[in-house]
Amino acid sequence: MLTVIQAALEAGFLYAPIALALFLSFSILNIADMTTDGAFVLGGAVSAVCCIAGHPILALPAAMLATAAAGFITAFLQTKLGVPSILAGIITNIGLYSINLMVMGTSNLSLFQKDSIYTLAKASGFAGSWSKLAVTAIVVVLICVLLVLFLGTRLGLSIRATGDNADMVRASSINPTFTITVGLCIANAMTGLSGAMAAQYNTFTEVNGGTGMVVLALAALVIGETLIGKGSMVRRVVGVVVGSIIYRAIYAAALRANVPADYMKLVSAIIVGLAIAAPSIRRWAAFQNKKRQALAARKEEQ
Numbered sequence: 001m002l003t004v005i006q007a008a009l010e011a012g013f014l015y016a017p018i019a020l021a022l023f024l025s026f027s028i029l030n031i032a033d034m035t036t037d038g039a040f041v042l043g044g045a046v047s048a049v050c051c052i053a054g055h056p057i058l059a060l061p062a063a064m065l066a067t068a069a070a071g072f073i074t075a076f077l078q079t080k081l082g083v084p085s086i087l088a089g090i091i092t093n094i095g096l097y098s099i100n101l102m103v104m105g106t107s108n109l110s111l112f113q114k115d116s117i118y119t120l121a122k123a124s125g126f127a128g129s130w131s132k133l134a135v136t137a138i139v140v141v142l143i144c145v146l147l148v149l150f151l152g153t154r155l156g157l158s159i160r161a162t163g164d165n166a167d168m169v170r171a172s173s174i175n176p177t178f179t180i181t182v183g184l185c186i187a188n189a190m191t192g193l194s195g196a197m198a199a200q201y202n203t204f205t206e207v208n209g210g211t212g213m214v215v216l217a218l219a220a221l222v223i224g225e226t227l228i229g230k231g232s233m234v235r236r237v238v239g240v241v242v243g244s245i246i247y248r249a250i251y252a253a254a255l256r257a258n259v260p261a262d263y264m265k266l267v268s269a270i271i272v273g274l275a276i277a278a279p280s281i282r283r284w285a286a287f288q289n290k291k292r293q294a295l296a297a298r299k300e301e302q
Helices: 004-028 038-051 059-078 085-104 117-125 126-151 154-164 168-173 174-204 212-226 235-256 259-299
Strands: 108-110 205-206
Touching: 004 038, 004 126, 004 154, 004 174, 004 212, 004 235, 038 059, 038 085, 038 108, 038 174, 038 205, 038 212, 117 154, 117 212, 126 154, 126 174, 126 235, 126 259, 154 168, 154 174, 168 174, 168 235, 174 205, 212 235, 212 259, 235 259
Parallel strands: none
Antiparallel strands: 108 205
16 A cells, blocks of 8 residues: 555656646646647657766756747747647647657667666665655655746746736736746746656656646646645645646556556546546535525425
8 A cells, every 4th residue: 555655646746747837837827738748758858868878867957948948939839920829739749749759769768777866866875765756756846836936926927917817918018928938938848847757767758658648737737726726826836736646646546456457548537537527516516505405494494
């Protein structure tokens, strides 16, 4: 049981940056960024190449810079060329498939017996058998702190205002093109960080490894907002991370229950569907409860 919990926590923190990226682009900027799948693979590809070259720590910022560039392309298509946000992300995502193949030089790369941030931590004796979880959690917590602090700055507040009302921001002499570009660059950089850590954690990366990441991140985002709720920025960011961990815990429980591997995609689809429908289900349940209370009160009056 302890092993399952540890695996769920590791996976939850590992993929939490993608949910944070979606939180920034979807919840804050109100943009459906479909670059996520390709950016995740690009982050893993850059990380793998850096690890093979013997620079596992440098691999993380390098991956973030590369995927920030992908976010810039998406923002450019949207803000300068007038391409709708969803189509802009899809166009970039399609182009990234070829870019990822160019970076890796093949459809997959193995990091077996190569140094990574996890092997370095294990070799130093850091956190013992929990070293992978500790390293990943430290990185994610640092990203969460930086994200909260950034969203409280003048630029961060401008990005938040852009998502609320771009016309008002424009009338306030703030350039929404700039804020959208910065927001998408940061969001994709976090996605790339997740891909970079996942590549080193799994000791391999492959060109189709990002398929469905945007949907899974959306599920984590919705789970966090449903259970933790909306409030302060700290609460919302913590909710995203908690949502990612809960999603992975459910996934791990399904594996623990010996669900056949062929059915895991179905399990994922059910989890995602329930997570997205959860707010509607909760509102329906609350309405039914009020309805029953009203009927009971009417019967007492009679």
